[in-house]
Amino acid sequence: MSGATEADIPRLNPQRVARIRALLGEALQPQLLDVTDDSHKHAGHAGARGGQGHFSVDIVSAAFAGKLPLARHRMVYAALGGMMQSDIHALAIRARTPDELV
Numbered sequence: 762m763s764g765a766t767e768a769d770i771p772r773l774n775p776q777r778v779a780r781i782r783a784l785l786g787e788a789l790q791p792q793l794l795d796v797t798d799d800s801h802k803h804a805g806h807a808g809a810r811g812g813q814g815h816f817s818v819d820i821v822s823a824a825f826a827g828k829l830p831l832a833r834h835r836m837v838y839a840a841l842g843g844m845m846q847s848d849i850h851a852l853a854i855r856a857r858t859p860d861e862l863v
Contacts (some may be wrong), residue, residue: 763819774798775847777814779843788840791823792859799853813850825858 781796800814818837825833833856838845845852 763768767770771791774800776815777844778816780844780848784840784842784844785818786839787824789820789824789836791822793862795819797851799851806823813848815851817853817855819855821857821859821862823859825856826860830856 775798778796778798782794785791785794785796795818797817798814801819802815821838824836828836834854835854837852837854841849841852
């Protein structure tokens with residue numbers, strides 16, 4: 762990673778993780794919710810340089826019942842609202858119903 766500076770290395774952001782958890786919890790009432798800040802894996806990436814983070818979400822909610830994966834992802838994006846523009850550069854989503862737990 763030549764030419765990178767200290768500012769290019771993303772830091773873990775527990776406040777963003779807490780906010781993501783709160784927004785998803787309020788909107789989707791999940792039975793299981795795991796949010797991981799993966800930003801440190803993306804040093805030098807354009808989104809990291811801009812201060813936005815990379816996150817993974819594993820969420821299990823009855824609200825997803827009868828919904829296709831794209832609709833589930835849209836529900837997650839809607840719950841996160843403005844964070845998708847200001848705080849989140851990339852979001853990996855695993856969205857399941859309680860019946861899909863394996």
